[in-house]
Amino acid sequence: MDPLLNYHQTLSRRNLLLKMGNGVGAAALSTLFNPGLVGSANADTGRGARFLTHPPKAKRMIYLFFSGGPSHIDMFDYKPAMRKLHGQELPDSIRNGQRLTGMTSGQKSFPCVAPMFEFKRYGKHGTWINSDLLPHTASIVDNISIVKSINTEAINHDPAITYINTGVQQQGKPSLGAWLSYGLGSENENMPAYVVMISKGRGQSQALYDRLWGSGFLPSRHQGVKFRSAGEPVLYLNNPPGIERSGRRKMLDRLAQLNEQNYDRFNDPETQTRISQYEMAYRMQMTVPEIMDISKEPDHVKELYGPAIEKPGSFARNVLLARRMAERGVRFIQLFHRGWDQHGSLPQKISQQCEDIDQPCAALIKDLKQRGMFDDTLIVCGGEFGRTIYSQGKLTETNHGRDHHGRAFSTWLAGAGIKEGFEYGRTDDYSYNILENPVHIRDLNATILNRLGIDHNRLIFRFQGLDQRLTGVEEAHVVKDIIA
Numbered sequence: 001m002d003p004l005l006n007y008h009q010t011l012s013r014r015n016l017l018l019k020m021g022n023g024v025g026a027a028a029l030s031t032l033f034n035p036g037l038v039g040s041a042n043a044d045t046g047r048g049a050r051f052l053t054h055p056p057k058a059k060r061m062i063y064l065f066f067s068g069g070p071s072h073i074d075m076f077d078y079k080p081a082m083r084k085l086h087g088q089e090l091p092d093s094i095r096n097g098q099r100l101t102g103m104t105s106g107q108k109s110f111p112c113v114a115p116m117f118e119f120k121r122y123g124k125h126g127t128w129i130n131s132d133l134l135p136h137t138a139s140i141v142d143n144i145s146i147v148k149s150i151n152t153e154a155i156n157h158d159p160a161i162t163y164i165n166t167g168v169q170q171q172g173k174p175s176l177g178a179w180l181s182y183g184l185g186s187e188n189e190n191m192p193a194y195v196v197m198i199s200k201g202r203g204q205s206q207a208l209y210d211r212l213w214g215s216g217f218l219p220s221r222h223q224g225v226k227f228r229s230a231g232e233p234v235l236y237l238n239n240p241p242g243i244e245r246s247g248r249r250k251m252l253d254r255l256a257q258l259n260e261q262n263y264d265r266f267n268d269p270e271t272q273t274r275i276s277q278y279e280m281a282y283r284m285q286m287t288v289p290e291i292m293d294i295s296k297e298p299d300h301v302k303e304l305y306g307p308a309i310e311k312p313g314s315f316a317r318n319v320l321l322a323r324r325m326a327e328r329g330v331r332f333i334q335l336f337h338r339g340w341d342q343h344g345s346l347p348q349k350i351s352q353q354c355e356d357i358d359q360p361c362a363a364l365i366k367d368l369k370q371r372g373m374f375d376d377t378l379i380v381c382g383g384e385f386g387r388t389i390y391s392q393g394k395l396t397e398t399n400h401g402r403d404h405h406g407r408a409f410s411t412w413l414a415g416a417g418i419k420e421g422f423e424y425g426r427t428d429d430y431s432y433n434i435l436e437n438p439v440h441i442r443d444l445n446a447t448i449l450n451r452l453g454i455d456h457n458r459l460i461f462r463f464q465g466l467d468q469r470l471t472g473v474e475e476a477h478v479v480k481d482i483i484a
Helices: 003-019 024-033 035-042 157-166 176-184 245-266 269-292 299-305 315-327 346-370 441-451
Strands: 060-067 119-122 127-130 144-151 194-200 225-227 332-338 377-382 386-392 401-405 409-414 422-424 434-436 461-463 466-468
Touching: 060 176, 060 315, 060 346, 144 434, 144 441, 157 441, 176 194, 176 332, 176 441, 194 315, 245 269, 269 315, 299 315, 299 346, 315 332, 315 346, 332 346, 346 377, 377 441, 386 409
Parallel strands: 060 332, 060 377, 144 422, 194 225, 194 332
Antiparallel strands: 119 127, 144 409, 377 409, 386 401, 461 466
């Protein structure tokens, strides 16, 4: 792309629109050229909570997202009957014509595979937890609600992870975090409202795209800011060689004047976004280094999260950083941990993944409780779908895998008035179909918004003639049964 040519083309489009008057034709043409302008009537300022509909139980949210589809069968949704089903063919009456992925659609046989690990009951209510894989999670089972009946229509990774993060399977819509930034604003003017961090496990990793934390048609100030594990946490955070902070301040002041002139002339809301983001970046120069420095954390806190916190970019390190950000007013922190796409060698790979996440997840709950932050922090932990009970490929004790499964999978929630020590939803003995209390991913998102003080039906942004919502136009329900 030729930047100079693009600049002149942009000027030409804008001049055309300015000369076309206020007619319907001008409005239609401006929508084609800049769809974001349609939403400008929402008068988004980027400040404050403008969509609160009831007193919030959560001031902030930490989303532990396991990208790739963690096996609910091997972690949370255990059925003693599975031991007897091991090796048997999955009945047609259970699969019931379900659409299969390309990985198993050609299989002639679908043998059931019981978990290769030990499950035990924990907590006051005797919740089944995989004691081999999740011993630390077992210690917090009385503090969380495990929803075992999450479901989605998507069966492949990209549409599924797009669906649960943006409310639709197609690209281009705002992410959950962007909606929260738009609806609630930020508590800390020196930090973004929405921060994303990524860690990589030891399994097969699916791609993660920036649009998963993008702002879609919302003003771009609401997109997530991705913090990196190496080098500068945020690109271009540090001043270039030879540039002092005072010099940068003068440069930004002059640049703001030019952008204000540009805004007065063309009234493009993205110009205001550009001004605010430059200012945010300047303020972040002082706050981000302090947040990322864990050297002053007490030894007992570091021990709580485990030795992996010493490795930048590890899931454990990111969880500790998420707690530090939550303390400092970051509204929404989303951690993506990759490596859960276990189509083969599942026993080995899921063991490695759980080794990465088990202690840090439990530590986060305990740490928040110690700091008095548990009751006003919402924690959500899960992936885009689960895995099948039937084996992908030849059934052996070491090499079997599981395919994608969206009909039923497990997610746990905690804090912010979520019931403690609770299980919700029930699947059949194959952990395949939901028997009681289905929770669609739209319902999950509606419940998340509810805990943050928002009615999902009223968090709207007008775009292309429609009142757009995170939960879409289909019916969604707050899962009131898991709320204390």
